[in-house]
Structure formats: C-alpha cells, structure tokens
Amino acid sequence: MKVPFSWLKDYVDIDVSPEILAEKMVKAGFEVEEIIDLSAACKKIIVAKILSIASHPDADKLIVCQLDCGETYGQKQIVTGAHNVKVGDYVPACMHGAVLPNGKTITKGKLRGVLSEGMMCGGSELDLTSDDYEAAGVDGIFILDDRFAPGTDINVYLQNNDYVLDIGVTANRPDCNSIIGIAREVAAVLNVPFKGLPDVNFTESDDINNFVSVKVEATDLCPRYIAKAVKNIKIARSPEIIRRRLRKVGIRPINNIVDITNYVLIEIGQPMHSFDANKIGGKQIIVRRANDGEKIVTLDEKENLLTQDNLVICDQDKPVALAGVMGGINSGIASDTTDVVFEAACFKRDNVRRTSRKLGIRSDSSARFEKGIDFLSQELAVKRTCQLISEQGIGDIVGGVIDTLGKVENRVLTVSVKKINAILGITIPSEVMVDILARLSLNPILDGDSITLTIPGYREDLVNANDIAEEVIRFYGYDNIESKPLDGLSQTQGKNTFSHETETKIRNLLSGTSEYHECVSYSFISPSFARKMRLPEDDYRNNVIELMNPLGEELSVMRTTLFHSMLNLIAGNNARGNKSSKLYEIGKVYLPHSLPLNELPDEKPVLMLAEFGQDKNFYSIKNAVRAVLEKLNIKADFTPAVKPWLHPGRSAVITIDGEELGYIGEIHPDVQKDYKVELTYVAELWLDVLTKHEKSHLPFVDLPKYPAITRDLAFVTDKQVTAQTLLNEVKRLGGKLLENASIFDVYSGKGIEQGKKSVAIALSFRAKDRTLVDTEVNAVIDKIIAGMQKNLGATLR
Amino acid sequence: MFDIIKQIVEKCRLAIEEATDTSILADIKVRFLGKNGEYTGILRGMKNLSPEERPSFGKFVNEGRAFIEQKIAEKEAQLKAEEQRKKLESETIDVTLDDDSAIGSIHPLTLVKDEIVNIFLGLGFEVKEGPEIETDMFNFQLLNVPKDHPARDMQDTFYLTDNILLRTHTSPMQARVMTTEKPPIRIICPGKVYRSDDDATHSPIFNQVEGLVIDKGVSLSHLKGCLDMFAKAMFGKETKTRFRPSYFPFTEPSVEVDVSCSMCGGKGCKLCKGTGWIEVLGAGVVNPDVLTNCGIDPEEYSGFAFGFGVDRMAMIKYGIPHIRLMYENDVRVLKQYK
Structure with a gap:
C-alpha cells in the first residue's frame, strides 16, 4: 500500500518524521518496505x-x-x-x-x-x-x-515535497489497504485523534428511482449493493491535486469521473464502478450468477465466456459488468456521458478471486475485493464520491440512494483480562489494556475482569481473546514479553525417527573416508527422464505425478527415480570442470497408487550413489554399497541383471532375502551421451528396505578355542559362472567344518582355455569343540572338488 | 699375574672402545671372555697359585671380568642406539607429502537441519515427519486458510490436482499431529516445502522446520523462552531474540522473530544489512480456531508454534551468499562442509 504523507495528513496530525513514523509502524505490525522521498527525483x-x-x-x-x-x-x-x-x-x-x-x-x-x-x-x-x-x-x-x-x-x-510510505499490509487487515485505514492506525500509534471524513454538505435534486432500480438475486455473493446517481455530468480533467495524488500512488489520471472512483478506492478502500445511466437497459440493475455460456466484453476489450460461478451485474437483458472485476464495454463512461450511476458494493472475496483467476482479468478493483471489503466502506465511499463531485461542480447529485442492506450494527465482544494475560504470559494492568483498546476505537468498558468492546465494521479480524491479546501486545510492546522456560509444562521425551538414525549412519559412513559428497536436488524433474533412461513401457517409473502449474517443462513431474537428478548433477559438475568425484543423495521418489491422483501417493526414500570419472570402476561403488550393508548388518546378494540404462555386462540387482533392494552398474554408453556424462557408476537403493532389514547389532560370537586349517583351491570354470555361485556352492559343500571361503584371485588368459577362467578360493576349516586333523579336512576337500565338478562343471586347476 | 690381568683388561677395554659395530663387539666378547678366551685362560693359571693367594686373586679376576662385561654392555647399548639412529635416519620420509585420500562431505542443509533438530531433542521435542504431497485440507483449511482466502497469496502453491498439492510449509504436520494425538504435544517437523516462486533469492524447493507445543497453560512467554534457548544454542550464548508483530492465519498473536546478528554482535554489518538483527522465523500462539479444527479444546489447552527456513539458517551460519548454491551441488562447494 503506497501512502503519500500529505494525503495521510488529511486524516491525522503527524508531528514526527517519516522515518520515525515508519519505525513505530513496524513495531505495530506494519512493515514499511520503503520510504520514497518524491523530491529526490528532481x-x-x-x-x-x-x-x-x-x-x-x-x-x-x-x-x-x-x-x-x-x-x-x-x-x-x-x-x-x-x-x-x-x-x-x-x-x-x-x-x-x-x-x-x-x-x-x-x-x-x-x-x-x-x-x-x-x-x-x-x-x-x-x-x-x-x-x-x-x-x-x-x-x-x-x-x-x-x-x-x-x-x-x-x-x-509539482507538489513533490512529499514522502510516500510503501506499507506492507498483512492479510488480516484488509481495512488498511486504504488511506483512512492507515490513518486510523497511525492515530493509534501516535496516540492522537483520527480526524475522520469531513462533514459532507451537498444539495440533491430529482430522485434516484427515476434513474435505476436494483435487485440482488445472489445475496450470498453480494451482501450489500449501494447505487447513487449523478446527472448533468461534465466529463473533464480532474483538478491538479487529484491528478497528482493518483500519480503518487501509481494510478494514471484519466477523467474526472474515473479519477474520483480511483481516488475513493485509494482513500476509502472501496472499489467503485460507474455506469452510464443511459446504457442500462430498462433502467434495471440485477446482480446475479451468470448463465452458463453467457458472454461479456470487458473494458479491456476481451470477450469472456461465463459460467454460474461468475457473479455479474446485468441490466434487463444482458451482463453489463463482471462484479468486482471489471465493467463491460457496453455500459462504461464515455466523453458524451451525462448521467452516471455509481456502484459501491460488497462482493464476496472468494468469488471475485475465483472469477479473476479463472478469466485471467486482474484489476485494482478485483485486487481489493480479493482481500476483503467490510460492510461500512460502501456508505463512506458513496458519500465521499458525492462530496468530490459537488466540490468540483461537475454534476448534480440525484436525491436518494438505493442500499440493499440498510444499517450495519457494530459487533460486541467481551474478553477477560486474565485470559489475555494468560495468552501473553505476562501481567498487563487492566487500565493499560483499556487505554490501548480505546486508542483503537474499540470503546472498551471495563467491568471487573471483563472488558466489553464494540467492534467497528472494519475490524472483522477481531473475533476472540487471542485477537484482542494481539491488539494489546502490539501497542504494549513485544519487548515486554518475558522469556519463560518450558519447565512448568508436562514432561516429554525428545526422540528422533528411526529412519533418521539409519540415514545418519549411512551419511556418516559415506561422507567419512568413503569420500562421498552428499547432494540435495529438486523433487520435480523433466518428463524426458523416461526417454533418456530408455524405460520400458511397463516400467513403474513411467507413472509420474504431473504438476498442474509447473515452473517449466524441466520441472514438471514428481520424480520416480533419483537417477535423472543425479546424472544431471554429474553433468553440471563435468561442465564446471569437476571431472571425477563420488556423490550421493538421500531423497524421496513419489509413486502414485493411481493416476490421475485421487489419494496421497507413496513417498519412498531412496539412497542414490554415483561415482564418475575415468579412474572409477564397478568394484569401487560396489564397495561403498557393501560398506552400507555391513554397517547396517545386512547380507545381500548381487545378481547380474539387465537394465536399459546400464551396461548389460556390468550391472546387477541387489536383493535381501529375495526382496529387491535396488540396482548397481555402469551407465550405458548411449545414456552417457544423452546426459553428457563420461564413465559413471550408479547404485539406487530403497532406503525403506534397508531400514526394514537393518539390525542394530548381531549376536555375540565367542572367539575360537581351537586352531583352523587353511587350504587354497583353484577351479577352472566357464566365464559366465559368477563368483557368488562358486562361493555359495563351495560353502554348501563345505558343510559345518568350513568356517570361511573367499576368492583371492580370478585369472583368465595364457594357460587357461578360451571362455574359461581360473578362480582361486581360500578355505578355512575349524571345529568348535576340537582340533581338526588333516584327514577330516581332506575328506571335505574331496567332497568339494567332486561337487564343484559335478554341479558347476568346475575342474580343479 | 696381577699385572698380566691388568694388561689384558686394559687391552680388552681399548678393543671395546674401538669397536664400531655390534658384531665386532660380539667377537671381542668371544675373544676375551669365551671358553677359550684370553681372560678365561688366566683362570687356568690359578692352579699355580698358593691357597693363600687364591682368594684375593680370584676376587681380582672376577672384578676384572665384571669390568669387561660392563664395558661391553655399555658399548653394546651405545652401538645399538647408534645403529637404530642410523636406521631411522635412513627411513626418513617427507611428512609434508600427502597421500591422495580425502574424506567426503555432508550437505550444509543436512548439517544445519541436524543441528536444529538436536537442539530441540534436548528440549524434549519429538521429531515427526510427514508427506510432502499434501491435501488442501491439511496444508490450508485446518490451518484457518479456507479456499480462496487472501492468505493463500502469501504462499504460491504448486497444485497436483484441485485438492492435492505440494505442501507450502511444514505446518500441515501441526494439523496431522493434533488430529491424531492428545496433548501434551511437543514436536519438531523438518522437511522439504515447495512454493512456485523462482528468482535469485528464492528456490521453488526449500526446507523448513516446524515446531509445535500444546499443553495446559502455554503462553507467548513460553515461546519467547523456547526460542531464546534455541537462538543461544544455534548462534552463540550472547544471542538475543526480538519479536515483531506479524500475521499468520494459524497463530494469534503472530510474530516475526529476529535474532541479534551473529556476525557483528548487533552493531550492524553486511549480513544484517546494518540493522543488527536478522529475521529467522515466524511464530505465534496457536490460533484457538486451529485447535478447534483439530479437535483440541481451546478452553483446556493452548500452545505455540514456530517455523523457520533451514536454507536461510544455513546461509546465515555458513555465509553462503546465494540459495541456488545449495541446489547446484558443485563438488567444490560441497567439499567445504563436513
């Protein structure tokens, strides 16, 4: 709200500088965004x-x-x-x-x-x-x-020895989107009287009923409609003071009638509309919901197709204005206009807001109505309009007024002094409260613990004790609020979520000596991810939730994978010369149960890891994944698998007891090209699957009492046979005495048949209750050798 | 005989003195004290002495032997020390060289979020997390913001359907907890939030932490006490807080909370734009209408709520100049936070 200092002074005497006033207004809850010295321009x-x-x-x-x-x-x-x-x-x-x-x-x-x-x-x-x-x-x-x-x-x-205060008005104070509203607050802040509107004396002639009749059909959307007529209008330029004041608040002067409605809008906060009385068919104004398919061409020369949701002002056969939003081109003031009907109405803010958004028409009027207009402003606005017309001598005020509501009663609210102090947690004497509330024109009457207030129509925000407590404290001063510890309240236990603890373990591990850097990226991505990842049509990741009003195509769908975000981060880093690093993100993916969305989707947390750069290899990222698994005491299996976005020979799915945890692998060269990245390895894991299988610790295992016997065996097998398969088979065949088996060398090349490989396995045997002898171990070894040959075609090298 | 012994002992002492390494010393030991050593040979001469002479001679011989042994031990210790010194010297490395291993990093947003959450854990708050994709009901309506209310303009909203949206604040968690749990409630809710503005100082996604306390007899003073405690823990013991009146539909009275600038201590600097204060959060006494909406009797219970931006907190704490830097994830930036 732009408030010229000079205009404000019409309604309140100000004896402090704009800077000091601004400071005081901030303390009362009105942010002063800027103090503009108009004289500084010249x-x-x-x-x-x-x-x-x-x-x-x-x-x-x-x-x-x-x-x-x-x-x-x-x-x-x-x-x-x-x-x-x-x-x-x-x-x-x-x-x-x-x-x-x-x-x-x-x-x-x-x-x-x-x-x-x-x-x-x-x-x-x-x-x-x-x-x-x-x-x-x-x-x-x-x-x-x-x-x-x-x-x-x-x-x-130029009347520019003046200041304009740009005041931020919060949504609960629509009454302050006006000069008089701000003036009332300034008066309370400075503890000086609010001067009020000047007494208006003007002569009237004729009768409004000769000009127009008003019928409000949609009273729910228009609780009050006032019409006032002026005849023998002489359209001309406004006086200099009006033009200068409008300019100071950013409004272009047009002609005396339009300028007056704009002037009243700024001063009183009530949007007005002026109709050419002779263009109102049948001299009838009807306020009703539009019929579906009805049309109106507004002053911006735009044709609007209406529905029952739109409130319209009509004459006997057609809409002549979009209520509270914009007038119709068919009924507006022109240079030859002689008789004018002024409208000052109260339209429901939500309806104006909806119509304005739906039709894409914004006006000073709709902006004001959206914030909420009280019931009193219409009367004031009409009075002020007549006064200005009479002052300027530009028309004859027609006698009588049409008002669909009549008199508005003030509300009465009774609050308890004790309750207000309980809300604030301090003790403010009741006299002090009364004094503050009186400054706000709430006419407080103190009776014991209770204060009875008369709430003026423009303070619709004051409905309960908390509201009054706020009025009291913003003038009593927030600096007087004491700092009380929570000690007196109920005992509560501080605790974090279980998943947070898992995440912290993972973060500390990866961000420690594993050299991973944590990233945070946007939850919405480009729908192009599906094409870039070469997702098969039936992949669940294709079912994305779309934003109705995205910032752009690139940020228009909720992600179903962190892959796309991560690859973009890597590309971004590459472009900045960071050619090699390790990154991870813990973030959510959003999986709808059905589309279009009719219930809240699943939000599943995911752990995404990536290593990029020519120095990276598959086993390095696998080590990171294994470290996470080990940290959480989880055993998982890696099985070769083909994912379209991964290198078919260097990718695997990871499972825990048959439940899919995620995938790991090298990015497919085609995908690399699409994302403009180089050699990159990724792993994407379901965090909830990790949390589900996580064990905080394993049962204690006593140290062995008897020595172990170790043997090494090397087998020659087909290349396709995985290490995991070999080890699993060795462990199965080794039985109880085989304590551990691990691969320490894999070799193919000279001396090994084409298509085969040699795998060397270290075996360790131990019994819990005795020292093993060679013959026992030899028997098991024989069994392993025979079994490997028979089951996997692996021969001893 | 005594003279001979003296001569041998002297000869031996000289030899020991001249020894340059432990192997020479070992040879000396054998040469003099070994089975067939020079000194051992003297003992054999004892049989030629009279019984009267023997004790004193024996004593003299033993003393000589002990002397030699001691000299050898001393020399041995000296030589060993010298040999080790040389060995260690030869093993000298350039300790200013580095292996190329390094440590990873934790995102500043995570660091700050954890720090905030930990402070409140100590004050008995329980962490609650909720959905980012929310219903209009929880995000707005239960919080006193009906459809088409002007307060909706304060938060530009991304909609997924007419009634499902990306939460614009973490406040819906207030409603979620109040509608499902009975007081006393003392919760802290960190999480991502979304608003459709995108310019140099805004990111369409950012992070908030919401706090809510519902109990009997909770007042604005408790809010002040709680936030004072937090501000001191987060920004340093000398930090002060300041309330300014404001408006949020779900709190009444509502306040903006400033903390004294941690950079200049309140004198005024670039960070606080010369004011000495930095706006960090919005808060207030829970509006009784919200309590009623969520099924809590406002006559029996009252509460306070607060919410702040983690991104802003991180920017203040680490002096990060632009919010965009948090989401660009440039490794050179990430590396700075551990």
Missing part, C-alpha cells in the same frame, strides 16, 4: 521566466534565452532547440548541477560556441505526461502557469 530544477529570446549566431535551429531564475540564481542564459517558448513564459529550468528523474546530471557548457548555463525541460524529462499536466505533453518545453515566482523549486510546483 534536484536544482526551478521555475524560471523567459525575459528575452535571441537567435543563435551560428545555428539556425537554436535560440538563446535570458531567464529570470529568482533571487538565488539570478539571470541565466540558456540555449535551446525548442521553439514553443516565448518571452514571458514560465518554464522549468535546470541549473548547473541539476539532476533529472532519469538520473541525468545537467551542467553548463557551450552550445555551438554560446554559453548555456542550464537546460529548459520538456514534460517527459520531468517524468510527466499530458495526463499530469496538459502542457507537459506538448513537443518542446513544458510551459508552466504563473502561480509560482521565478526561483521556486519545481518540487513545490
């Missing part, structure tokens, strides 16, 4: 009078003017190329060192050899148009009127 620009004009000796197009620049500056010579000036004219003149609104500094200098001690300004150079001053729009110098003597600061002429 420096050393003054009113000057042209004394004489001579031609330039060396330039046909230039003239040399002598100007009276007042006492301070004296007489100055200025050369100009403009030809709309004549002797005796008053003009804005930049003195040496002047600054224009666009930031440009003007200095004296020579123009084709003749001294020019400044510059005369055109309207646009002062950031003015013909909307502000008629003469500001002409091509050439802005000719001023002679109200101000030469030497007068141009800011005085």
Whole structure:
C-alpha cells in the first residue's frame, strides 16, 4: 500500500518524521518496505521566466534565452532547440548541477560556441505526461502557469515535497489497504485523534428511482449493493491535486469521473464502478450468477465466456459488468456521458478471486475485493464520491440512494483480562489494556475482569481473546514479553525417527573416508527422464505425478527415480570442470497408487550413489554399497541383471532375502551421451528396505578355542559362472567344518582355455569343540572338488 | 699375574672402545671372555697359585671380568642406539607429502537441519515427519486458510490436482499431529516445502522446520523462552531474540522473530544489512480456531508454534551468499562442509 504523507495528513496530525513514523509502524505490525522521498527525483530544477529570446549566431535551429531564475540564481542564459517558448513564459529550468528523474546530471557548457548555463525541460524529462499536466505533453518545453515566482523549486510546483510510505499490509487487515485505514492506525500509534471524513454538505435534486432500480438475486455473493446517481455530468480533467495524488500512488489520471472512483478506492478502500445511466437497459440493475455460456466484453476489450460461478451485474437483458472485476464495454463512461450511476458494493472475496483467476482479468478493483471489503466502506465511499463531485461542480447529485442492506450494527465482544494475560504470559494492568483498546476505537468498558468492546465494521479480524491479546501486545510492546522456560509444562521425551538414525549412519559412513559428497536436488524433474533412461513401457517409473502449474517443462513431474537428478548433477559438475568425484543423495521418489491422483501417493526414500570419472570402476561403488550393508548388518546378494540404462555386462540387482533392494552398474554408453556424462557408476537403493532389514547389532560370537586349517583351491570354470555361485556352492559343500571361503584371485588368459577362467578360493576349516586333523579336512576337500565338478562343471586347476 | 690381568683388561677395554659395530663387539666378547678366551685362560693359571693367594686373586679376576662385561654392555647399548639412529635416519620420509585420500562431505542443509533438530531433542521435542504431497485440507483449511482466502497469496502453491498439492510449509504436520494425538504435544517437523516462486533469492524447493507445543497453560512467554534457548544454542550464548508483530492465519498473536546478528554482535554489518538483527522465523500462539479444527479444546489447552527456513539458517551460519548454491551441488562447494 503506497501512502503519500500529505494525503495521510488529511486524516491525522503527524508531528514526527517519516522515518520515525515508519519505525513505530513496524513495531505495530506494519512493515514499511520503503520510504520514497518524491523530491529526490528532481534536484536544482526551478521555475524560471523567459525575459528575452535571441537567435543563435551560428545555428539556425537554436535560440538563446535570458531567464529570470529568482533571487538565488539570478539571470541565466540558456540555449535551446525548442521553439514553443516565448518571452514571458514560465518554464522549468535546470541549473548547473541539476539532476533529472532519469538520473541525468545537467551542467553548463557551450552550445555551438554560446554559453548555456542550464537546460529548459520538456514534460517527459520531468517524468510527466499530458495526463499530469496538459502542457507537459506538448513537443518542446513544458510551459508552466504563473502561480509560482521565478526561483521556486519545481518540487513545490509539482507538489513533490512529499514522502510516500510503501506499507506492507498483512492479510488480516484488509481495512488498511486504504488511506483512512492507515490513518486510523497511525492515530493509534501516535496516540492522537483520527480526524475522520469531513462533514459532507451537498444539495440533491430529482430522485434516484427515476434513474435505476436494483435487485440482488445472489445475496450470498453480494451482501450489500449501494447505487447513487449523478446527472448533468461534465466529463473533464480532474483538478491538479487529484491528478497528482493518483500519480503518487501509481494510478494514471484519466477523467474526472474515473479519477474520483480511483481516488475513493485509494482513500476509502472501496472499489467503485460507474455506469452510464443511459446504457442500462430498462433502467434495471440485477446482480446475479451468470448463465452458463453467457458472454461479456470487458473494458479491456476481451470477450469472456461465463459460467454460474461468475457473479455479474446485468441490466434487463444482458451482463453489463463482471462484479468486482471489471465493467463491460457496453455500459462504461464515455466523453458524451451525462448521467452516471455509481456502484459501491460488497462482493464476496472468494468469488471475485475465483472469477479473476479463472478469466485471467486482474484489476485494482478485483485486487481489493480479493482481500476483503467490510460492510461500512460502501456508505463512506458513496458519500465521499458525492462530496468530490459537488466540490468540483461537475454534476448534480440525484436525491436518494438505493442500499440493499440498510444499517450495519457494530459487533460486541467481551474478553477477560486474565485470559489475555494468560495468552501473553505476562501481567498487563487492566487500565493499560483499556487505554490501548480505546486508542483503537474499540470503546472498551471495563467491568471487573471483563472488558466489553464494540467492534467497528472494519475490524472483522477481531473475533476472540487471542485477537484482542494481539491488539494489546502490539501497542504494549513485544519487548515486554518475558522469556519463560518450558519447565512448568508436562514432561516429554525428545526422540528422533528411526529412519533418521539409519540415514545418519549411512551419511556418516559415506561422507567419512568413503569420500562421498552428499547432494540435495529438486523433487520435480523433466518428463524426458523416461526417454533418456530408455524405460520400458511397463516400467513403474513411467507413472509420474504431473504438476498442474509447473515452473517449466524441466520441472514438471514428481520424480520416480533419483537417477535423472543425479546424472544431471554429474553433468553440471563435468561442465564446471569437476571431472571425477563420488556423490550421493538421500531423497524421496513419489509413486502414485493411481493416476490421475485421487489419494496421497507413496513417498519412498531412496539412497542414490554415483561415482564418475575415468579412474572409477564397478568394484569401487560396489564397495561403498557393501560398506552400507555391513554397517547396517545386512547380507545381500548381487545378481547380474539387465537394465536399459546400464551396461548389460556390468550391472546387477541387489536383493535381501529375495526382496529387491535396488540396482548397481555402469551407465550405458548411449545414456552417457544423452546426459553428457563420461564413465559413471550408479547404485539406487530403497532406503525403506534397508531400514526394514537393518539390525542394530548381531549376536555375540565367542572367539575360537581351537586352531583352523587353511587350504587354497583353484577351479577352472566357464566365464559366465559368477563368483557368488562358486562361493555359495563351495560353502554348501563345505558343510559345518568350513568356517570361511573367499576368492583371492580370478585369472583368465595364457594357460587357461578360451571362455574359461581360473578362480582361486581360500578355505578355512575349524571345529568348535576340537582340533581338526588333516584327514577330516581332506575328506571335505574331496567332497568339494567332486561337487564343484559335478554341479558347476568346475575342474580343479 | 696381577699385572698380566691388568694388561689384558686394559687391552680388552681399548678393543671395546674401538669397536664400531655390534658384531665386532660380539667377537671381542668371544675373544676375551669365551671358553677359550684370553681372560678365561688366566683362570687356568690359578692352579699355580698358593691357597693363600687364591682368594684375593680370584676376587681380582672376577672384578676384572665384571669390568669387561660392563664395558661391553655399555658399548653394546651405545652401538645399538647408534645403529637404530642410523636406521631411522635412513627411513626418513617427507611428512609434508600427502597421500591422495580425502574424506567426503555432508550437505550444509543436512548439517544445519541436524543441528536444529538436536537442539530441540534436548528440549524434549519429538521429531515427526510427514508427506510432502499434501491435501488442501491439511496444508490450508485446518490451518484457518479456507479456499480462496487472501492468505493463500502469501504462499504460491504448486497444485497436483484441485485438492492435492505440494505442501507450502511444514505446518500441515501441526494439523496431522493434533488430529491424531492428545496433548501434551511437543514436536519438531523438518522437511522439504515447495512454493512456485523462482528468482535469485528464492528456490521453488526449500526446507523448513516446524515446531509445535500444546499443553495446559502455554503462553507467548513460553515461546519467547523456547526460542531464546534455541537462538543461544544455534548462534552463540550472547544471542538475543526480538519479536515483531506479524500475521499468520494459524497463530494469534503472530510474530516475526529476529535474532541479534551473529556476525557483528548487533552493531550492524553486511549480513544484517546494518540493522543488527536478522529475521529467522515466524511464530505465534496457536490460533484457538486451529485447535478447534483439530479437535483440541481451546478452553483446556493452548500452545505455540514456530517455523523457520533451514536454507536461510544455513546461509546465515555458513555465509553462503546465494540459495541456488545449495541446489547446484558443485563438488567444490560441497567439499567445504563436513
């Protein structure tokens, strides 16, 4: 809300600087985003009078003017190329060192050899148009009127010795989206009286019933509708003060009638609409829901197709305005308008909001209605409108008013002093509360512990004791709130979630000497992931939840895998010259039960690991995964598997007791190209499967009492037989006495038949209850050798 | 005889003194004290002595032997020390060289989130996590923000359907817990939140931590006490908090909370834009309408709630200048946080 200091002073006496007022307003809950000094735009620009004009000796197009620049500056010579000036004219003149609104500094200098001690300004150079001053729009110098003597600061002429406070108004205080609303708060803050609207005296003639009748059918969406007529209107420019004030709050002046409605909108906070009375068919205004398929062309010349959700103002046969949003082109004010019907209505904010969003029309009016308009403003707004018209003498106010609501009663609210103190946790004396509430015009009456308040119509936000507690404390001062420990409250136990503890273990492990760096990426991704990953059609990852209003295609679907995010992070790092690293992310994927979404989806946490760079290999990332598994005391199996986004010979699925934990592997070269990454290994694991199988510790195993016997065996097998298969078979055949078996060498090449490999396995045998003898071990070894031959075709090397 | 002994002992002493390594010393030991050693040979001469002479001679011989043994031991110790010194010297490495191993890193958002959560765990708060994809009911309606309420403009929302959305704050967890659990409630809810603004100072995804306390007799002063404690733990013992009035639909009274600037101690600097204060969170007394919406009797119970941005906290704590840096995940940035 932009509030000119000068306008505010119409309603409250302010004896402090804008800065101090801003500070006090912040403490009362109104953030002052900016204090704009309007005079700062023009420096050393003054009113000057042209004394004489001579031609330039060396330039046909230039003239040399002598100007009276007042006492301070004296007489100055200025050369100009403009030809709309004549002797005796008053003009804005930049003195040496002047600054224009666009930031440009003007200095004296020579123009084709003749001294020019400044510059005369055109309207646009002062950031003015013909909307502000008629003469500001002409091509050439802005000719001023002679109200101000030469030497007068141009800011005085432009009424710019003023400040504009840009005040942030919270959603609970729609009443403060107006000059009078802010003025009421300022009065309370400074503890001075709010002056109120001036008493309005204007004469009326004729009868409104001769001009219009009003029928509200949709009373639920329009609880109040006031119509007031003015006849014999003379459309013209508004007085300077109106135009200047509108400009200060960012509104372009148009004509006296439109300007008055805008002026009232800013001052009172009530959007008004003006109809050309002669364009209202049947002299009837009907407020109703639109019929499905009904159409209206609004003032922005846009045709809108309406539904029953839209509230419209209609004459006897067609919509003439979109209620609270924008008028129709068929009923608006034109230069030949003579009779006007002003509308001041209360439309329900949610309906205005919906219509505005649905049709994509935003206006100052809809913005205001969306925030909420109280029931009192309509009456005030109509009064103020009539007053301004009467002051300007631009029309005859028609007698009578149509008001569909009539009188509005103030609400009464009773609160307990004790309760307010209990909410705040401090003790504020009841007299102090009463004083504060009186400043807010809530007419408090204290009776023992209870305070009875009369709530004015514009304070719809005050409904319970908490609301009143806030009113009291924002004036009593938040700095007076004491700091109380939680000791007196019930005993509670602090605890974290189980999954958080698992995640912390994983993080500490990976981010420790495993050299992994944790990443955090966006939860929404580009739908192109499916193509880039070459997902088969029936893959569950294709079932993505789409955003209705994404920021862009690239961020338009909720991810069903962390693969895409991770690969993009790697590509980003590659592009920045980080060619080799290890990354991981713990994040969620979003898996719908059905599409379109009709219930909340599953949000499953995933652990994504990646290693990239020419120095990386499969076993390094596998080690990281194994470390995670070991840390959580989980045994898992790695089985070769083909995933379209992975190298078919270097990928595996990982399972725990048959339950799928995830996949691991090298990125397929085609996928590498698509993501613009180089050699990369990834693993994507379900975190909830890890948590499910995690054991905080395993049962204690006593140290062995008897020595072990170790043997090494090397088998020659087909290359396709996996290490896991070999070990599993050896362990099965080894029985109880085989304590451990591990592969220590895999060899293929010279001496080994093509398509075969030699796998060397270290075996360790031990009994719990005795020292083993060679013969026992030999028997088991024989069994293993025979079994490996028979079951896997593996021969002893 | 005595003279001979003296000569041998002297000869032996010289030999020991000249020995340059332990093997020479071992040879000396054999040469003099071995079975057939020079000194041992003297004992054999004892049989030629008279019984009267024997004791004193024997004593003299033994003393000489002990002397030699001691000298050898001393020399041996000296030589061994010298040999070890040389060995160690030869093993000298350049300790300023590094192997290329390093450690990984934890994302600053995780570090700060954990730090915040740990402070509240100590204050008896329980961590609760909830869905990021939420219903309009929990995200807005139960929190006093009906459909088409102007307060919805405060939080630009990503919608998935007309009634399902990406949560715009962690506050729906307040409603989720209040509708399912009985007071006393003391919870802290960290998590990702989403808003559809995307510019230099905003990220469409960021992280919040929500706190909620519901009990009998909870007041705004308890909120102040709780946040004072937190601010001191998070930003240092000298940190002060300041309340400014504000508005949130689900708290009343509502406040913005500033902490005194940890960088300049309140004097005013670039971080606090010269004000000495940094805005860190929004908070307030739980609006009784919200309690009623969630099935808790506002006559019996009251509470406070607060919510703050983890990203902002991390930026303040680590001096990270742009929020975007958190989500770019440039390894050179990530490496800085452990």
